[in-house]
Amino acid sequence: MEIAHKRTRRLPAVAAQFLLGITGLALITFVCFHLDFGVARTGFVFVILIALVSLLGSSTRASVVLSFLAAACLNYFFAPPLFEFRIDAQDDIERIAVFLTTSLVVSVLTSKLKRSENELRQNQSKLQKAQRIAHFGWWERDFTTKHVSLSDEVSRIFGVQPVDLPEWHGRWLDLIHPEDRARAAEAAAAALRPGGPRYDVEYRVVRPDGTPRVIHSQGDVTWDDSGRALRQFGVLHDITELKQTERELRASEARFRTLVDHASDAFFLYNEDATVLDVNRQACESLGYRRDELIGMTAFDYGPDLTPELLLRIRERLRAGKTVTYDGRHLRKDGTVFPVEVRIRPFWHEGQLLAVSLDRDITARKRAEDELRASEERFRTLVQFSFDVYWESDAQHRFTRQEFAEGLADAPAPGSEIGKTRWEVPYLQPDEEGWRKHRETLDAHLPFRDFELARPAPDGGKRYVSVSGLPVFDGAGRFIGYRGVGRHITERKRAEDELRASEERFRTVVHFSFEVYWETDTQHRFTRVEYAPGLVEAPVSGSEIGKRPWELRNFEADAEAWRKHREALNARLPFRDFEVARRTPDGGKRYVSVSGLPVFDESGDFVGYRGAGRDITERKKAEEALRRSEAYLAGAQKLSLSAAFAHNLKENLYWSEGLYRIWGFDPSRGMPSREACFQRVHPDDRDRVRQVVEEAVRQKQDYTIEYRIVLPDGTLKHLRSICHPSYSPAGELVEVVGTALDVTERKRAQEEHERLRQLEADLAHLNRLNVMGELTASLAHEILHPIATARNNARAGMRFLEVSPPNLAEVMEALACVVKDADRAKDIVGRVRDHIKKAPPRMELFDLNVAIDEVLVMVRNAIENHRVAVRTCLMEGEATVSGDRVQLQQVVLNLILNAMEAMSSVEEGARELSISTELSQPNGLLVAISDSGPGIDPEHLDRVFAPFYTTKTSGIGMGLSICRSIIDAHRGRLWAEANRPRGAIFQFTLPAGVEDS
Structure with a gap:
């Protein structure tokens, strides 16, 4: 439907083009028939008409049909017999055939030129948009003309306007950061040395407004056969944001590595x-x-x-x-x-x-657990054996009976303490305050419990005893003494000390491993919550007791996470690393990872949970920063059409997201094999890529390579890879790390640039053909004159041969004149052939004055027909320039013909044409062509050089545009000024040529 719509829209345009052509054919046929122009001149007018219709329209077919209609008109109205489609004269057949061939060629070339210009304009617009998005631009240095061309994006990157381009190399060095200036200049100079390194350098620039930027510039040099640098074309990439992203990524990775380490x-x-x-x-x-x-x-x-x-x-x-x-x-x-x-x-x-x-x-934790179990075992043993001594005393607190447990270590000799009070036994050593309080208890006849005594042991240490007693009264209620037991608590004392030390060690482990320890009951309510000392933003002590975790206001987790957590609690299952967010007073959040184990009593009944929590806020931040930096890197690669990779000789080790996109592989299927990648390399580049990689690995050096790949859908891409291999201490390849850049658009831009250059050359050639068509009569006169002279000299020689005896000396002189006239005609034809043939520009040294004289010879007949007086003021000596002789003669010829045509409208006053050459500063030549015509409107002086702008009724507006392009290519300048008292002056400058010594 879309194609049909486009065709429908084109029908009115084609119809208008065809109608315009038919009208023009009819009008020209009528005028030329009455003026008796003949086949040749009418055909030339028809060619101009068809060229104009082709330029104004868009249909090649309409122009072709008009060509055949014009040929029919020539046959019917101008080739005898008239008003019949029959031709008797062989010359008329040739003229019509030449006309039809020329008309078809002009139609096709003109249509292709217009189509190419439209495509070129669209491609240039797309290229400029792509350059702005990717911060890519191109630059070109022409060492022959010393001309520098910059794309708009390069100008934006440097912060300069195109008018700043004169003396650009010095201007470019001034913009570079002083610390990078010498390195950039050295890289530029090294690239221009035969066999030198490729121009590839990074440097910083400081824009005129003070803004710093980081630039990556690359370029290739084109050399002539003698090894002289002709031009250098390169690309320039603003990598400021990429460098900033790389620095942030390295800083993030360093922070994360520091945190982990x-x-x-x-x-x-x-x-x-x-x-x-x-x-x-x-x-x-x-x-x-x-x-x-x-x-x-x-x-x-x-x-x-x-x-x-x-x-x-x-x-x-x-x-x-x-x-x-x-x-x-x-x-x-x-x-x-x-x-x-x-x-x-x-x-x-x-x-x-x-x-x-x-x-x-968990070595410390295991040790603490083992010590705790040992302590509990000792305590259980003490409980099982109850006491170590039974004793009785009288009313004066003297021992009357003592019975020690069997096998009790360090027991006193039996009966050695009978009759003595407790404080009279020398080896019992409580402190004085302890004895005082104990005696007050005894004197008051009160029961006592766990009165501790210490006694020395044979090994020099101490043994501890815990004594408990009850007062004894007789039947009359009189106090008669005490009965009690004593327990050997030395081991318990040691166990208690060890337990306290163990608990302290365990508490230290907990404090350094976790930020909070907690316990809950069977309803999951907190019964104990202990935070590590110095914990930032810890809740008020006791504020969470009696509440369930999901009832705490400052705890946040999504509903699904709470549901799964409560299911685990109700199932009385252990859980680990349940993450919750805790709001802080400043409005932020801190993240906690909680783990817990269910607790059961001796009968197996569930009594609650015990667990710990760790603050994982910093870890969360590190993870988020890492994800963010990876996202920044992926985005930067996507914008710049670049990617990163790593591989060894056997397999790929790492591919960034951008590399999958460039090579057309599906990331969900994993990294492709090395062989799969080589299968997508263009067959013509495959062996070269393998050879470059193997050579670089063998020489242990970095390498850069450009190659093409072909995707499964047939898409062709140009890639540029920069690789760095790394090796083990033994010299074996570990991996190759590199980046890949999609340079397809840059390649297309280069091809479009070459096509534009070719189109300009074709257009200049077409202009020369048009000019030579206008000079046909003049050239015919110049050629016929030496032919007629040669004919007269030949007849004279024949007459000298007829006399008796023949005058051979006169015959020789006549024949020499014939040869001279023939050479003169040959030179004229040769100059015409050189001027109209399509050949690439040829730079050579020649005398510009002689070239101007040759042009004047070609237009001599036209000058006489227009009644123009020509005055030349050429500089003395040779005006030597270096350039293409034919192209520069085309410029002079176009300017002379334009001047004569402008003066043809002057009815009064002299028609004067002046041509002068002189030296200009510095080291150049100035050529001026002035006329006495009506002149040019001052407002239009700059517009006359624009393509397709013309003030002539029969012109197409390309002559002066082509002339300026030719002069620019020769490192000169062409401009127009008003003449006094009337007319116009066209002037151009050229560098003076210097002959090689």
Whole structure:
């Protein structure tokens, strides 16, 4: 439907073009028939008409049909016999055939030229938009003309206007940061030395407004056959934002690495096969390995409890998105084993399952648990055996009976303490205050309990006894003494001390491992909450007691997380790393990871939960910063059509998201193989790419390569890769890290530039053909004159041969004149052929005065027909210039013809044409062509050089535009001024040529 719509819109335009052509054919046929122009001149007018119709319209077919109609008109109205489609004269057949061929060629070339200009304009617009988006621009230096061209984006990057371009090289160096100026200049100079390095440099620039930017510039030099630099074309990329992103990413990675390396727990990064990909400093210190030794090992190498079956179960839980926690052991490099608590969390990276394992050394915790169990066992033994001594005393508190438990260590000799009071036994050593209070209790006949006494032991230490007693009264209520027991509490004392030390150690471990310890009852209400000393923003002590976790206002978690957590609590299952957010007084958030175990009593009844929590706010921030930096990097690569990768000689190790997009691979299927990538390299580039990579790896140097790839849908892309190989201490290749840049658009821009240059050359050639058509009569006269002279000299020679005897000397002189006239005609034809043939520009040294004289010879007949007086004022000596002789003669010829045509409208006054050459400063020549015509409106002086602008009724407006292009290409300048008292002056300058010594 869209194609049909476009065709429908084109029909009126084609119809208008065809109607305009028919009208013009009819009008020209009528006028030329009555003026008796003949076939040749009428055909020339028809060619001009068809060229104009082709330029104004858009249909080649309409122009072709008009060409055939014009040929029919020539046959019917101008080729005898008239008013019949029959031709008797062979010359008329040739003229009509030449006309039809020329008309078809002009129609096709003109249509193609217009179509190409439209496509070129669209492509240039797209290229400029792409350059603005990607901060890419192009630049070109022509060493022959010393002309510098910059794209608009390059001008924006440097902060300059195109008018700043004169002496650009010095201006460019002034914009470069002083610290980078020498390096950039050296790189530019080195690239211009034969066999030198490729121009590829990064530097900083300071714009005129003071804004700093970071630039990456690259360029290639074109050399001639003698090894001289002709031109240099390059691209320039503003990488300021990319550099800033790289710095932020490196800073983020450094902060994250510092955070991980200073953690008290060991971190391991595993792949699915339990191979170590990365570790932190604590992991290396706890196992006794270096980091490079651990990377590449498997968990089996230092996990004596890990089995393939256990790894399979762990992998299944990780694939289900669950966190795995278990207690195991690690084997150090020196062969020792220590217990660890392992917590493994899964995550997916580029379609690959990875796992982060946090392994905590629980040696201290195990030791504390063992000591606690031993202490509890000793205490149980003391309870089971109740006491170690039974004793009785009288009313004066003297021992009357003592019975020690069997096997009691350090027991006194039997009966050695009978008859003595407790304070009379020398080895019982309480403090004085203790004795005083104890005696007051005894004198008051009160019961006492756990009165502790210390006595020396044979080994020099002390043994402790706890004494309890009850007063005894007789039947009359009189006090008769005490009865009691004593327990040997030395071991209990030691156990209590050890227990206190153990509890202190355990409390220290808890405080340094967790930020909060908590306990709950059967209804999940907090019964105990202890925060680590110095914890920032800890709640008020006791404010959370009696509340459930989900009832705390400053705890936040999503509804689904609370639901799953409550299900685990109601099922009385252990949980680990339940994450909640806690609001802070300043409006921010802190994140806490909570773990807990259910507690059961001796009968197996559930009594609540005990657990701990860790503040993971910094870890959360680090993870978020890492994700953000990765997103920034991916975005920067997407904008700049660049990507990153890493590989070795066997496989790809890393592909960024942008690389999948450039190569057309699906990221969900994982990284493609090296062979799959080579299959997409263009067949003509495949062997070269392999050779460059192998050579660079063998020489252990960085390398840059450009190549093409072909996607499955047939899309062709041009890529540029910059690679850096790294090697092990043994000299073996470890990996190749590099970046890839999609330079397809840059290649297309270069091709479009070349097409534009070719179109300009074709248009200049067409202009020369048009001018030579106008000079046909003049050239015919110039050629016929030496032919007629040669004919007269030949007849004279024949007459000299007829006399008797023949005058051979006169015959020789006549024949010499014939040869001279023939050479003169040959020179004229040769100059015409050189002027109209299509050939590439040829730079040579020649005398500009002689070239101008040759042009005047070609237009001599036209000058006489227009009654123009020509005055030349050429500089003395040779006016040597370096350039293309034919192109510069085309400029002079166009300006002379324009002047004569302008003066043809002058009825009164002299028609004067003046041509002069003189030296100009510095080191140049000035050519001036002035006329006495009506002149040019001052408001239109600058517009006369614009394409398709003309003041002539029969012109197409390309002559002066082509002339300016030719002069610009010769490093000169063409301009127009008003003449006095009337007319116009066209002047151009050219650099003076210098002959090689």
